Structure formats: C-alpha cells, structure tokens
Amino acid sequence: MKKNAKKPSGSSRRDFLKTSAIAAGAFMIVPRHVLGGPGYIAPSDKLVVAGVGVGGKGQSDIWNFYQSGKADIAYLCDVDDRRAAVSRERFPKAKYYKDWRELLDKEHKNFDAVSVSTPDHNHAVIAMGAMELGKHVYVQKPLTHDIYEARKLTEAAKKYKVVTQMGNQGASADGVRKMREWYDAGLIGDVEEVYVWTNRPVWPQGIPWPKNSAPVPSELDWDLWLGTAPYKDYVEGLVPFNWRGWWDYGTGALGDMGCHLIEPPFSVLGLQYPKDVECSVGSVYVDEFQRGYFPESCPPSSHVIMSFDGKKEKDITLHWMDGGIKPMRPEELGPEETFGDGGNGALLIGSKGKMMCGTYSLNPQLLPTSRTDEVNVPQTYDRVPGGIDGHYAQWVEAAIAGYGNKKVSSPFEVAGPLTESLLIANLAIRGYDIQKKTTNAKGETEYQYPGRDIKMIWDAENMRVTNFEEANRFVKRDYREPYTL
DSSP states (O other): OOGGGOOOTTOOHHHHHHHHHHHHOGGGOOOHHHHHOTTOOOGGGSEEEEEESOSTHHHHHHHHHHHTTSEEEEEEEOSBHHHHHHHHHHOTTSEEESOHHHHHHHHGGGOSEEEEOSOGGGHHHHHHHHHHTTOEEEEOSSSOSSHHHHHHHHHHHHHHTOOEEESOGGGGSHHHHHHHHHHHTTSSOOEEEEEEEOOOOOSOOSOOOOSOOOOOOTTBOHHHHHTTSOOOOOOTTTTTTGGGGBTTTOOHHHHHHHHHHTHHHHHHHTOOSOSEEEEEEOOOBSSSSOBOOOTTBOOSOEEEEEEEOOSSSSOEEEEEEETTOOOOOOTTSOTTSOSTTSSOEEEEEESSOEEEEOGGGOSOEEESTHHHHHOOOOOOSOOOTTTTTHHHHHHHHHHHHOTTSSOOSSOHHHHHHHHHHHHHHHHHHHHHTOOEEEEOTTSOEEEEOTTTTOOEEEETTTTEESSOGGGGGGTSOOOOTTOOO
16 A cells, blocks of 8 residues: 555545636536536535445445435455346446455545445555555444454544444434433433343354365355464355354454444443453353353354443443343333334333334333323434434535544444454353363373353453453454554
C-alpha cells in the first residue's frame, strides 16, 4: 500500500469536486433541479463505494447502500468468484478485484468509502487499511475478531476522522429507542440483571478439525481467504458459512448474534467495558465415556456472566446464553406468550418491572405485556428514517456530509466497546478450556483446566486479565505474514 498516496484526513470526493468546480469558474455551478429535475442527485453528492466481500451479507449490504439512491457501487472485491456473481451481475460497470490490497493501492483515489463483509478474522486489517487512506468504512458485525483490533479500530476512526458504522442494523431500529424512553421514564426502575440468549450456533461447533483436505475450488483464492489466519489446507464445508465455529476465523455464536442482541441493553443502560467475566460451556462426547477436547473449535453451548458498572452503587450483571440455553421464563409472561422472539431475546430486570425484546430490539414489550399498550411516554429519541433498513442510508448520508456532521447509530466509538465486551466473553470461553498437562505421583498423565471455576478480572484500560495470565493470549493474535494491523 502506498503510504505517500494518503488523502488528507476527512477529505471527500464531493469536497474535491466542489473545489474543482469553483476553480473552473462560477458559471459551472448549476442548481441540481435544473440538471435533472426534482429529486435529481448530482454525481458529486453520491458516495462512491468499494465493497470488499460482496457475497452473502456483503451482497445485501452494498445493495442497500445502492437502494438509498445516494451511493454508487464502483468497485467489487471478493476472493471467491462464486460468491461475487450476483453483485457482479447487479453492478456490471463496477471494476472487480480479488485482493483488497490491490484494490486499495490502485484505486484509492477513485472512491470515498469501503464496505467490509468478510469472515471475522480479516475485518480489522481491511478496515484499518481503508481508514488510513481517509476512507469512511462500514464493517459487518462483529467489528473485529480480537479485543486488541476493536480498540485500535475505535482509535483509528477518531484519528483519521472518518464516518464509521458497524453492521448491527438493530441499532437503528425504533425498538431500542422505545426501550430507552421506558427506562428513562422509570417504568422498570433500576436494572441490576440482564439476560440475553440465542438458539445459535446453527453450524458445527465443538468438533475436531477435519482430517482430510480437499481440492480448492478453482473460483476460490484460498490463500487470500485465509488472510491473517495460520495456513491450513482447504477442507470441505468451511466456506462459505461454517467458518464461524472455528476460532482461527470466527467468533462463534457471540460474534454472530451478540452484536444484535446485547446492543439493546448496552444502549438502554449505557454500558461500557465489563469488570469481570466467568463462564461455563457445553461439550460433546467422542464416545460414551470420554468428553471431547477440541480447542480449535467454539463450544456447542455456553453461559457467560459479565459484571458492569451500573449508574447506582450496585453492578449490573449480564448473562449471555447460547446453544439453546434460555433463562427462566418470567412469571409475568403468560404461558402461551412468546419469550423474546422464540429463539432469541433480551430481558432486562428492574426494581419496578421488566421489559424484553427480540432480535434487533424488535417487538419491545413491558411485562406483563398488557402494560405495553397501557403506558404512554413522550418520544425523546429521534427515530432513524426507515428503522432497521435505514441503517445503511444513514451511513451513506453521514459519509457524504463528512465526519462529525451527521449522527450514525453504531459508530466505532459505540460499536468498539460493544464488540470488546463480546470478545471478552469469548476470552473467558477460550480460557475455560486451557489445558495443562501434569504427571501425578504415580507417573500417570493428568490434565488440569486452571481457567475453570474462576472469575477473570478485566483491566479495560490495559486490555488484560489481571488474575489469569494464560487467558491474555487471546487478547491479540499473531497475524500470518505479511499481514499487519
């Protein structure tokens, strides 16, 4: 990447064009409606976007940017031609690359913003590379794979003065704003306990790495797909989705759903970094007598407990449950009423009452649910036009306006601490299975698991566990050469 080609911080293509027009003479400035009639958007008012990872969720992301009417999808980049096919058909004029580094190096003068929707392990290097060039970035959830990466991206967004947004679109939903208004009005009192749960994973976890390698599909650049991760031979079934269950690439159920489900209580309660974390995890049996130990793979289920500073003297305890584990059904909920949205949900327990919601903070309810229609509190938080779907246009418009001129729902200053909290939970899960081999007095081999049955104390400022050093290996991983942050 050419460091000397970096644009000034916060610069935009629109500013460049505007300056050029002034230099050319005032007669060049023509009112927008004269050029194209009412509603016409001049090219200089469109955000020129490069998409990195344009299949699956990336495909829908760039389509939503385009649907805003204010974005031009000018560049596409994907390591897998099969996954890129739909986006390439939709945007036939967009130039196509396989290597995001080549895209940034050759084309950075020709676009304003980058959308990143790759597997988790490559989010940070791509986003950082774009921000260093003064590009606005939209990054799919979770923001990063590692705690260290999340902190660095948060700092970089401020340093380079770029507009950022994480792809947890529920942050733009009406539901979380309604819940904040209920909470601010004192309807449920002081919250000391929160439960969040999901039916994920819906992909294999808690299993050994496949023993047999397979031929790499001709359309896939496997080395580029691996990116920052250690080299391994290609195996069937990993791409395009099941990578989520492997620590080298994914972040498990927490990474997949946590940014959607934990965001409502984070926003409502104003949470930041946890003070401590503890967990228990489910496991699989390799036979009827022996429990499996597969540290490369996320566990099939987990229950994580984190403590946060509350607004009052008491801490707020947040429970995360996945793999089908659910909290006890609230007694205020009728026997036939849906808890959360069935498979997922968040429950906030206050001193005066309770409230819950589903994924993306949809269908917020006070408990008992009859209260929901009985109460009427003033609207104090502005709604995002289009709600969940408006999450994309909100970022596009903010990027066009320039850094600091328009609000977004999940800028890195908010998404960073949220992501770090999820990854601290994952740190506890990974620490739970740290295995130490010992020999007893009889010369027999025994295994100990020192990360179990302890509460890990978290030093947020220094990003480290203070009472279990072995767990700190998961704060920041080593990248495969030549990748760096």
